Amino acid sequence: MKNWLFGIVIGIFFLMLAACGKDPSTNEGKDKIYVTTTIAQIEDIVKNVGTDYVQTESLMGPGVDPHLYKASQGDIKKLQKADIIFYNGLHLEGKMGEVLEKMSEQRPTVAVTRDIPEEKLITDPQNPNAHDPHVWFDIELWKYAVDTVANELSSLDPKHEKEFKQNAEEYKQQLDKLYEESRKKVEEIDENSRVLVTAHDAFAYFGRSFGFEVEGLQGLSTDSEYGLKDVQSLIDLLVERNIKAVFIESSISEKSINAVVEGAKERGHEVEIGGELFSDAMGEEGTKEGTYIGMFEHNMETIVSALK
Numbered sequence: 001m002k003n004w005l006f007g008i009v010i011g012i013f014f015l016m017l018a019a020c021g022k023d024p025s026t027n028e029g030k031d032k033i034y035v036t037t038t039i040a041q042i043e044d045i046v047k048n049v050g051t052d053y054v055q056t057e058s059l060m061g062p063g064v065d066p067h068l069y070k071a072s073q074g075d076i077k078k079l080q081k082a083d084i085i086f087y088n089g090l091h092l093e094g095k096m097g098e099v100l101e102k103m104s105e106q107r108p109t110v111a112v113t114r115d116i117p118e119e120k121l122i123t124d125p126q127n128p129n130a131h132d133p134h135v136w137f138d139i140e141l142w143k144y145a146v147d148t149v150a151n152e153l154s155s156l157d158p159k160h161e162k163e164f165k166q167n168a169e170e171y172k173q174q175l176d177k178l179y180e181e182s183r184k185k186v187e188e189i190d191e192n193s194r195v196l197v198t199a200h201d202a203f204a205y206f207g208r209s210f211g212f213e214v215e216g217l218q219g220l221s222t223d224s225e226y227g228l229k230d231v232q233s234l235i236d237l238l239v240e241r242n243i244k245a246v247f248i249e250s251s252i253s254e255k256s257i258n259a260v261v262e263g264a265k266e267r268g269h270e271v272e273i274g275g276e277l278f279s280d281a282m283g284e285e286g287t288k289e290g291t292y293i294g295m296f297e298h299n300m301e302t303i304v305s306a307l308k
Contacts (some may be wrong), residue, residue: 036058036085038093040061042087042170045145049071049149053153053164066088067092068278084152085109086152090121090131116135134204135205138209144173150168179209188304189304192225196214196303198217199216200216217234231263235267244272246272247276272275274306278295
């Protein structure tokens, strides 16, 4: 029944898009580019690169799982207002594929992962034809997204290209500093203890970048199923490797990880919840964790504090 209702909503959505199109008067007299993004991590890039020349809205806020997110009627206004839409791509926004495809017929609709060389992407272990979409956890790869945003904004507003490109370079310098500070923090953890266990496999890029072994109960998408065998395998790993902490995620229920913790306890191995990590969503707007750099710093501090 839910799928049937969703199909009707999407059908109405597409009819409204076809009827309305981009209202040319929406930005009349405006000197800003209206940007809609799917996830807040991308909105943060747009804010840093576009500064006073952009107005941004993100569809997915704190605690929202982009893998399962479905566009609502309330999103139509945000999408219709946009001069350009930025999304992650690599099937992160799996349920929004049709919507983004339709929007691309009316306005620039850009995957910020578009310019990342394919050989730098991590292949989905469960699907060799797909790639891990969580690229923001590799700072070097996320810098490609910064350049993509700067180039697209420059195409829409050529008179401010110099500012966009300069802002992008300054932001990438901040990201370089973030990487160096994060790398130093990782050194506080013994190499044998650099094992990151989370609810779903969102941290493979992070692990590759900073030398962590990463294990997730679910696959790359929270839409994937997990069973008793998956839980048992993770419990075995915790016991055999004497891992003392696992982590919950802000956008995913704690239920699955709690089952792993309880299972390890039954085997005589005490495992703590090391803290909450931001994986697919960032923190509340206006907080440190509501920015990409602040979110990354929070995750690193939480991981290091629990595992060192």
